Amino acid sequence: MRYTRYEYKRSNKIKFLCSIALIAGVSIGGGLYLSNVIFNGKEIQSNSSNSGYSTDVNYESNIQNIVVLQCGYYSKEENAKELVNSISKYCQPFIVEEDGKFRVLAGIYKEDDGLKKIEEFKNNNIDVAKVSLNISKDNVDNKKILEIIDGFLTVRNKLQDNGVKSIKTAEFKEWADKILNDNGSNKSEKLNYIESYIKNLPDEIDKTNSDTNIQQLYKLIKN
Missing domain, CATH: 3.30.70.1070 (Sporulation related repeat)
Structure with missing residues (x-):
């Protein structure tokens, strides 16, 4: 009787654990299925x-x-x-x-x-x-481009300060040139585009000519 009763309790525990496992499995599987349906794997x-x-x-x-x-x-x-x-x-x-x-x-x-x-x-x-x-x-060219973009945004956004009316670009151009030509090797087309953009910046940026420069930068970044 003790052995039979012990097996009976054990059987109930096993059924209970199996039920929990089944419910958990259904919940997880259902969640994954709904996620795939709603977001379509995107x-x-x-x-x-x-x-x-x-x-x-x-x-x-x-x-x-x-x-x-x-x-x-x-x-x-x-x-x-x-x-x-x-x-x-x-x-x-x-x-x-x-x-x-x-x-x-x-x-x-x-x-x-x-x-x-x-x-x-x-x-x-x-x-x-x-x-x-x-x-x-993920590559050297893009890291250079990001560094130059960060530098230009820092310079250009200074125009938002009420006390700043214009910013000379000579120092920025010199700094950017060192980054673009640090190893003397042939540059990629992307770096050539950035270099051309930097060289064509006016000697001084103010609130009257900054729109053209930032429009060009936006298109460069987007591309």
Whole structure:
């Protein structure tokens, strides 16, 4: 009787454990199935109704995000210009035309600076969308490009300070040249594009000519 009773209790325990295992298996399997159905095996995306962009969430450690802040996307240029005038006291906005549409961009930033700017816009009730232009750091050329972009953004964004009216570019050009030509070897097409861009910068950047330069940089980064 003791042996039979012991086996009976043991059998109940086994059934209980099997039930738990079965429920857990169904839950996990069901969760994975629903995940595949909902997201279709793709990365999660963040969409903005007025951005014209779809921004992928990126978890790769060898990717650096250059943040573009967009405040509007219009079919008419006059509407874009109106928005530029209304937000110019908070940033240095510029317009980029693409496929007959006009993007109002509030600036290009390194990611940390961009997040701070987003908070400033939110505090002033300005609609803004963050767009990440991802650049891989998996080769020497891209690392050089990222370093130069960071340097130029640091220089250009100084114009946002009320006390700064213009910035001379000679020192920046010299610094960039050393990075681009550090080993004396033939440069890739990408580096040649960046070098040409740097050489064509005006001797002095101010608030009247910075839009053209930042528009060109945006297109270079995007490409």
